Amino acid sequence: MSQNGDSKPRKLSIICSKGSLDMAYPPLILANAARMSGIEADLFFTFWGLDIITKSKMDKLNVATVGNPNMHPWFHIPSIIGILPGMSAAASWMMRREIDKLDFPPVGEFLEMVMDAGTGVYGCKMSMDMMKLTEKDLVDGAKVLGAMEFLEMAEGAQVLFI
Amino acid sequence: MAQEATLDILNNVEFDDDGFMVDPNAWTPEIGEAIAAREGIELTDRHWVVINFARQEFEKNGQPPTLRRITKTTDVSTKEIYKLFPGGPAKVAAKIAGLGKPTGCI
Numbered sequence: 093m094s095q096n097g098d099s100k101p102r103k104l105s106i107i108c109s110k111g112s113l114d115m116a117y118p119p120l121i122l123a124n125a126a127r128m129s130g131i132e133a134d135l136f137f138t139f140w141g142l143d144i145i146t147k148s149k150m151d152k153l154n155v156a157t158v159g160n161p162n163m164h165p166w167f168h169i170p171s172i173i174g175i176l177p178g179m180s181a182a183a184s185w186m187m188r189r190e191i192d193k194l195d196f197p198p199v200g201e202f203l204e205m206v207m208d209a210g211t212g213v214y215g216c217k218m219s220m221d222m223m224k225l226t227e228k229d230l231v232d233g234a235k236v237l238g239a240m241e242f243l244e245m246a247e248g249a250q251v252l253f254i
Numbered sequence: 255m256a257q258e259a260t261l262d263i264l265n266n267v268e269f270d271d272d273g274f275m276v277d278p279n280a281w282t283p284e285i286g287e288a289i290a291a292r293e294g295i296e297l298t299d300r301h302w303v304v305i306n307f308a309r310q311e312f313e314k315n316g317q318p319p320t321l322r323r324i325t326k327t328t329d330v331s332t333k334e335i336y337k338l339f340p341g342g343p344a345k346v347a348a349k350i351a352g353l354g355k356p357t358g359c360i
Contacts, residue, residue, distance in 0.1 A: 121359055121360070124359075124360065125359055127336070127342070128321055128342055128343060128344035128345070128356075129342040129344060129345050130340075130341040130342025130345065130346075131342070194360075195320070195322060195323070195360060196322075196360055197322070205322070205325075205332050208331070208332035208333045208336070209332055209333075209336055210336060
C-alpha cells in the first residue's frame with residue numbers, strides 16, 4: 093500500500109549510472125529492501141552502471157583508490173600511494189571481504205536475488221550502443237530499454253539517481 | 255464460522271500500530287494461523303518451513319533472521335518465499351511468526 097494514502101502500490105525506480113564496486117551496492121540493497129517490504133522496484137542501468145549487469149564485468153568491479161576521499165575504513169593512504177599498481181585491486185578485495193562478512197552476496201548473486209524477488213532490470217539502449225553491448229552481454233533476464241520507455245515505466249514511482 | 259472462530263484468538267493478542275505482535279513470546283502456532291488468515295494467507299507446509307525457522311532463530315539469537323539467511327539455510331528459494339508471502343515477505347513472514355518488524359537490510 094502507498095504511504096501517501098492512495099491505493100496504488102508504492103514503487104521505486106533507480107537509475108544506476110556508476111559502475112564501481114561501492115556504487116553497485118546501494119541500488120541493489122535499496123531494490124532488495126523495497127521488494128522485501130512489498131514495494132515495486134525497477135533498476136535502470138546507464139553509462140558505467142552497465143558494468144553491474146554485464147556478465148563479464150559484474151563480479152570484477154573495483155573501488156577507486158585515487159580521488160576517493162573515503163578510503164579510510166580500509167586504507168589510511170594518500171592518493172599518491174593509491175596510484176601504485178595493485179592498490180585498487182587490494183582495496184576492492186578488502187571491500188569484498190567486508191561485504192561478505194555482513195552476509196551481503198557478491199554483485200552477480202545479489203542481482204539474481206533481486207531479480208528473483210521481482211525487481212525489473214533494464215539496460216540503457218543508448219549506453220549499450222556506445223559500449224557495443226547487446227542484450228546477450230547482460231545478465232539473463234535483463235531487458236534493453238530507451239530513455240523514454242524508462243520514463244513511461246517510472247510514472248508514479250519515486251525515482252533515485254545513483 | 256470456522257474463520258471467525260480462528261480470528262477470535264487475536265482479540266487477546268497485543269499488536270503494535272503496524273500489526274506486529276508486541277510480545278513474541280506470547281505467540282502460538284494457532285495465533286500464527288489466525289494472523290495469516292487475517293493477511294489473507296492460508297498456511298501450507300512450505301509456509302511453516304519459513305515460520306518455524308524464523309521462530310527457532312529468534313529463540314536462539316533474540317532477533318528474527320534476515321530473508322537471505324532464510325533462503326540460504328532452508329530449501330525455500332527467493333522466488334518461492336515471494337510467492338508464499340505476497341506483499342513483502344520480510345514483513346509478512348515476521349508478522350505471522352509473531353516477531354517484531356524486521357530491521358535488517360538484506
